[in-house]
Amino acid sequence: MKRILLIDDDINLCKVIGYQLQKNGFDVTPANSGKEALGYFSKKEFDIVITDIQMPDISGIQVLKEIRRHNRQVVIIIITAHGSIDNALEACQLGADDYLTKPFSKEQLLFAIEKAVRLRELQQENTQLRAELVGKYRFENMVARSSKMEDVLRMAGQVAASDATVIILGESGTGKELIARAIHYNSPRKDKPLITVNCPSIPDNLLESELFGHVKGAFTGAIKDRKGKFELADGGTIFLDEIGDLREDVQAKLLRVLQEHEIERLGDSKTIKVDVRIIAATNKNLEMLVQEGEFREDLYYRLSVVPITIPPLRERKEEIPYLVDFFLTRYAGDRKFVIEPEVYSAMQEYDWPGNVRELENVIERAVVLATDNRITVESLPAHFQAPEKKGASDPVKLPQGDFSLEAVEKQAILEALERADGNRSQAARLLKIPRHVLLYRLKKLGIV
Ligand SMILES: Nc1ncnc2c1ncn2[C@@H]1O[C@H](COP(=O)(O)OP(=O)(O)OP(=O)(O)O)[C@@H](O)[C@H]1O
Ligand SMILES: [Mg+2]
Structure with a gap:
C-alpha cells in the first residue's frame, strides 16, 4: 500500500482529499x-x-525543500492557488514532480496520484537495479552517491577479483587510499597483509632497503638481515602511495618486480620470488612526468594496466549532503545535530580544492564549534561565510589582439592583492601559490 503524506492547512479540504485517497486504497497521513x-x-x-x-x-515551498533534502526519491505534488504556479516547469524547478491547481476535481486528483505511483515504482525499480550493481562491490566506509563514483566502485570491484596491477589517480584528498584498501579487502588476498609504502616520506637512502630489504653489512648501520616491504607483503598487496615521487633507480627496480616477480635484498645477489599484487596511487600527472623524463615510460605502461581515476569533489557535488551526513555520524557520537539549509548551499558553491578530506575536516571542526547542536554557516571556516561575489567565477577576460602572458599574470596578481587588501599571504592563498613564489613574482614583474 502506498503511503501518502497530505499537507494542507485547510482542515476540510484535507479531510475530503484524505477520504478520497483512502477510499482508493492509499495509506494517508494528514497534516x-x-x-x-x-x-x-x-x-x-x-x-x-x-x-x-x-x-x-512553514510554507509549502520550505516543506518541499526540507523533504527533498532528506529524500530525493519521494514523489512530491504541490497544490497551488489558481495563477500562482501555472506550468509544470515552474513546479519542477521548485523540486516538485507535479502540481494541482485549486480547485481540482476528484478525477484530476486521482489522475495525478496515478502518475505519481507510476513514477514512484519506476524509481524503486531503478534503485533496486543500482543497488544490485553497486551492492555486489559494496565498499564499507565509503560514500558513493554519484554516477561517477559508482563507476569508480564498479571498476574497483571488478579489478579486486584479479591480480592486475592498479594505478589510482586523483587529486589530493579524493579517496585514493580508501579505494586501494577497498580493492585489497575485496580481493582473494584479503587475509594476507596489505602493506602501505608512502614513497616520499621515506628518506632516499633508505627507500630501497625499505622496499627490498637488506643483508647484514650491506651498508653502514645494517647490523642484521632485514626483510623489505615486498617480502612482508608476500601473498598480499603492496600499496605504493605517491608513486610519482619515486626515484629513478628505484623505478628501475620496481619495474623488475612487476616483470619478474622477484627481488634482491640490498647487498645480496640471491633472488627471492615474491607473490605481491601492486596498487599504486598518485596525485601527479604521470603522463606529463613521463614526457618530462621524470618517470620511466616502461614503468608507466606496466602500472597503467588498470587506471582508476577518482573525480574531484567539485565534479560530483551531488554527494556533498551524503558526505556531510556520513562525517557527522562519524564525529558527532551520540549528539544529534541540526544543519541549517544555508550550510548546504554554502558548501555547494564552494570549490573544494582539498576534496573529501577538506570536507571531512570542515565537519569535524563544525561539530566542535557548534553551539546548541546546530551547525550554522558560522561554524564553517571563514571563506564559507563571505563568498567572493565580485567576479568569483568570471573567466579572465583577455584583451583583443595580442597580449603577453606576463601582462595577464601581472593583472591577476594585482587583482589578488586588491581583494586581499594588500595582504600578501592572503593574496598568495587566493592565487594558490606559496607566499615566497608570490614575492618572487612581484619583484620579477616589477610590481614592487
Ligand atoms: N567517498 C568517500 N566516502 C567517505 N570518506 C571518504 C571518501 N573519500 C575520501 N574519504 C575520506 O577522506 C579522507 C581522505 O581520503 P584518502 O586519504 O583516501 O585520500 P587520498 O586521495 O589518498 O589523499 P592524498 O592524495 O592527500 O593522500 C579520508 O579520511 C577518507 O576516509
Ligand atoms: Mg593518500
Whole structure:
C-alpha cells in the first residue's frame, strides 16, 4: 500500500482529499501545518507527498525543500492557488514532480496520484537495479552517491577479483587510499597483509632497503638481515602511495618486480620470488612526468594496466549532503545535530580544492564549534561565510589582439592583492601559490 503524506492547512479540504485517497486504497497521513508534516516525515517513510503551497507557519515551498533534502526519491505534488504556479516547469524547478491547481476535481486528483505511483515504482525499480550493481562491490566506509563514483566502485570491484596491477589517480584528498584498501579487502588476498609504502616520506637512502630489504653489512648501520616491504607483503598487496615521487633507480627496480616477480635484498645477489599484487596511487600527472623524463615510460605502461581515476569533489557535488551526513555520524557520537539549509548551499558553491578530506575536516571542526547542536554557516571556516561575489567565477577576460602572458599574470596578481587588501599571504592563498613564489613574482614583474 502506498503511503501518502497530505499537507494542507485547510482542515476540510484535507479531510475530503484524505477520504478520497483512502477510499482508493492509499495509506494517508494528514497534516494541517508544515511543522506537523515535517514531524511525521522524520518518523515515517512516505511514497508520495501532497502539499499545499500557501500555509501560515512553514510554507509549502520550505516543506518541499526540507523533504527533498532528506529524500530525493519521494514523489512530491504541490497544490497551488489558481495563477500562482501555472506550468509544470515552474513546479519542477521548485523540486516538485507535479502540481494541482485549486480547485481540482476528484478525477484530476486521482489522475495525478496515478502518475505519481507510476513514477514512484519506476524509481524503486531503478534503485533496486543500482543497488544490485553497486551492492555486489559494496565498499564499507565509503560514500558513493554519484554516477561517477559508482563507476569508480564498479571498476574497483571488478579489478579486486584479479591480480592486475592498479594505478589510482586523483587529486589530493579524493579517496585514493580508501579505494586501494577497498580493492585489497575485496580481493582473494584479503587475509594476507596489505602493506602501505608512502614513497616520499621515506628518506632516499633508505627507500630501497625499505622496499627490498637488506643483508647484514650491506651498508653502514645494517647490523642484521632485514626483510623489505615486498617480502612482508608476500601473498598480499603492496600499496605504493605517491608513486610519482619515486626515484629513478628505484623505478628501475620496481619495474623488475612487476616483470619478474622477484627481488634482491640490498647487498645480496640471491633472488627471492615474491607473490605481491601492486596498487599504486598518485596525485601527479604521470603522463606529463613521463614526457618530462621524470618517470620511466616502461614503468608507466606496466602500472597503467588498470587506471582508476577518482573525480574531484567539485565534479560530483551531488554527494556533498551524503558526505556531510556520513562525517557527522562519524564525529558527532551520540549528539544529534541540526544543519541549517544555508550550510548546504554554502558548501555547494564552494570549490573544494582539498576534496573529501577538506570536507571531512570542515565537519569535524563544525561539530566542535557548534553551539546548541546546530551547525550554522558560522561554524564553517571563514571563506564559507563571505563568498567572493565580485567576479568569483568570471573567466579572465583577455584583451583583443595580442597580449603577453606576463601582462595577464601581472593583472591577476594585482587583482589578488586588491581583494586581499594588500595582504600578501592572503593574496598568495587566493592565487594558490606559496607566499615566497608570490614575492618572487612581484619583484620579477616589477610590481614592487
Ligand atoms: N567517498 C568517500 N566516502 C567517505 N570518506 C571518504 C571518501 N573519500 C575520501 N574519504 C575520506 O577522506 C579522507 C581522505 O581520503 P584518502 O586519504 O583516501 O585520500 P587520498 O586521495 O589518498 O589523499 P592524498 O592524495 O592527500 O593522500 C579520508 O579520511 C577518507 O576516509
Ligand atoms: Mg593518500
